[in-house]
Every structure is written in C-alpha cells, then in structure tokens.
Amino acid sequence: MALNDTKLRRISGKAYEGPEEIADGGGLSVRISPKGLITFQYRYRFNGKPARLKLGTYGKMSLKEARDALEECKGWLEKGKDPAMQRKKAKDIASSSPSISTLVDEWFDTPSVKEMVKYEYWKRMLKLHITDNYGKLIADEMSPVEWEQIFIRITKGGSPVQAGNVLVKMKQVIRYALRRKRITSNALMLLEINDIGSRPNNGERFLNDVEIGAFWNAIDKTKMSWQNKMFIRIVALTGCRGVELRLAKKTDFDLKSREWTIPKENSKTRKRFVRGISKLAADYLQQVFDLYPDLSIVFPPAKLQENRPMSASTLISIAEQVEDVMGGEHWSLHDLRRTCKTKMAELGVAPHVSEKILGHKLTGMLAVYDQYDYIPEQQDAAELWAKKIQECSEINPLSLQN
Secondary structure (H helix, E strand, C coil): CCCCHHHHHHHCCCCCCCCCEEEEECCEEEEECCCCCEEEEEEEEECCEEEEEEEEEECCECHHHHHHHHHHHHHHHHCCCCHHHHHHHHHHHHHHCCEHHHHHHHHHCCHHHHCCCCHHHHHHHHHHHHHHHHCCCEHHHCCHHHHHHHHHHHHHCCCHHHHHHHHHHHHHHHHHHHHCCCCCCCHHHHCCHHHHCCCCCHHHCCCCHHHHHHHHHHHHHCCCCHHHHHHHHHHHHHCCCHHHHHCCEHHHEECCCCEEEECHHHCCCCCCEEEECCHHHHHHHHHHHHHCCCCCECCCCCCCCCCCCCCHHHHHHHHHHHHHHHCCCCCCHHHHHHHHHHHHHHCCCCHHHHHHHHCCCCCHHHHHHCCCCCHHHHHHHHHHHHHHHHHHHHCCCCCCCC
C-alpha cells in the first residue's frame, strides 16, 4: 500500500512498534525506528548486485521530494550510472560551490585589489549592500532576476547611481571567480547598469591625468592577446571609434604620411574623412601590419586569424579587461574619445582640429565653407596627445581600483 502524509505524520516522532520497513512502490520505502524516526530509502540493483540508498529523513524531506528523488535515481540507472555515486557527486558539488561572501572575500584578498585607493570604502559598501543580506547565497544558483533584485533594492532606497557602482564592482568579483573556475554561472554578467540603476553623469565622463596613466599601464598587465593590447592603445592614441578600427583595412592607411582614411561605409556620418595620426600610432600600426602580412584586415580575430574583422563583442571585452586591472570609476570606449577631445582642448588644440580628428561634422558656416582636412594640424595635435599619454603613464600609481 502506497505511503501518504497522514500515515507518516501519525508515526513521526512517536514510539513505534509496527513493521520496520514500509514500501511505497518502485523501490522507494521508509525505515522506521522504535522512536519514530522515518528514513526514506531506495532499493535497486546495480551491476547485478542489490543496493540500498538513503534519500533523507521525513521532516527534512517531504514524501513528494522523496518520490522526486526516486525518479531522479531511476533516470541515472537507465543511463547505467550508480544513483549512490551520482548523489554523492551532486552533494560534493553543492558543498564546494562558494557563497557570495566567499567570492567577495577572495576578491578582496588579491594583491591588486588590496592596492585600491578606496579599498576600505568598498569593503564597507559590499558588506552593506551585498554580503550582510545575501552573503550566504550560492553564486552558482543565482539567476539574473535574483541578482537584479539585489541592485534594484539599492535603487529603491534612493541610490540608483550607487546601485550601478555596486554592480560594476560585483562584476569584477564574479569575473575574477569565473577566470579561476570557482563558479560556472555568469548570470550577473548579463545585467547592465541601465537595468538596475543609472550611471553618474554618463555624458561627461573622461579620464583625468592619473586615470590616463593607470589605463595605459594596465593594458600590459591584462592577459589579452598582443594584438588586442595594440588595438586599445591605437583607439586611445587616435581618438577613433572602436568600430572604425575594427573594420579598418591596411589600404585605408598611409603610414609614411601618417594619414588614416575612413571610408564612408565605416563612418558614423556616412561621409569619408581623413584623420591625421601620431608617429607612435603609425609605429604601432606598422607592427600590427607585420603580424599578419598576408591579410588585408588590420585586426582579424586573434585566435582564428581569418581575413575578416574581429567581432564587435571583442571591443567590449577588451575595455572590460583593462578596466578590471585598472580599477577606479567605470569608463567605456566612448569615454576614451571624450578624454582625447577634452585633453586636446587643455593642450591648446583648436576645436575644429580636434573635431576633425574625432570624425565629427563641423557645424554652422564651417560646415558649409571649410572643406579643408587640416591634416598637418591634426598630426601636430595627435603628437601632443601621444606625448601627454606617455607623460601620464610615468606618474601613474600601480592601481586605481577605487
């Protein structure tokens, strides 16, 4: 006769003198002690030998859960796997899956993170917003929606910008854990700041001199391929859009004249324009050209080395890897363009020249009458900017994690 909850509740925790074992069906049964302790078990045969597997005790495991466990065990048997070994593996994995607190602590223990300017501040912030309330949760078991609720709670508390900042910091924690294969789920990485909060003065972000130095020196400390390191250096030196360099062909460049022609199909304005570049940028580009002498694309996929542009997603990954090492406030590839424009203004570069470098349309009467490319002026400005970057890199601290 099948078991039912009424029968089990009547027996559980009370003196018992009935049969020691009661079957439920399909190999599932309960063993009952004289004191009313009820244990679910599964009897089966594996490799021709009888076996018995303890599933759990009534009270901690319901009858429905025991029946579900039975079906799981039967599924393993059908695949030729021993249910006892499979349950042990599952238990070992569950016990070794780190909690959010463990991952945060491990990240804070890394040498580069300990150099953060705001190390103590971020220890307090992650404790307040993450580990105090959610630290015991297992990271691998978290869904994107569950992660999302953590940060939305910060936003609902009146701090949408802080929610975004905490998300950026937790992405660094999770990215570190993923690299070390401590976890397998990248659910948190699917969230964007705009999903849960807001960015701080997003349209005004540019890197200051110390950040520029930290950025430039962080590139070599990443584990990126050599060509990807060159890619982001050239983006910074030229003030270009990432897509312009990603799609660029060698024939677009005259390195001796230090000119880069952006064809209309690669231009955001859908108009061809010419950009003057620095000697350092030209030198870097020549090194990249020499890496793949038989390819027409400047930056092919690093691993495949096919004659096609690297994927668009690689651009985001490159910036994220540099940001992880550099630390500090969040920035994007577009912020590098804004930094180039801002610092050129500080260096005395005329606005119409820096606008030409960035590939912007001139406005007003200049747009109508001024068709000059200002190539020599662009090149002079690019030289000033390259020198500025190098000067900043010499005063840079090891890390700007904040």
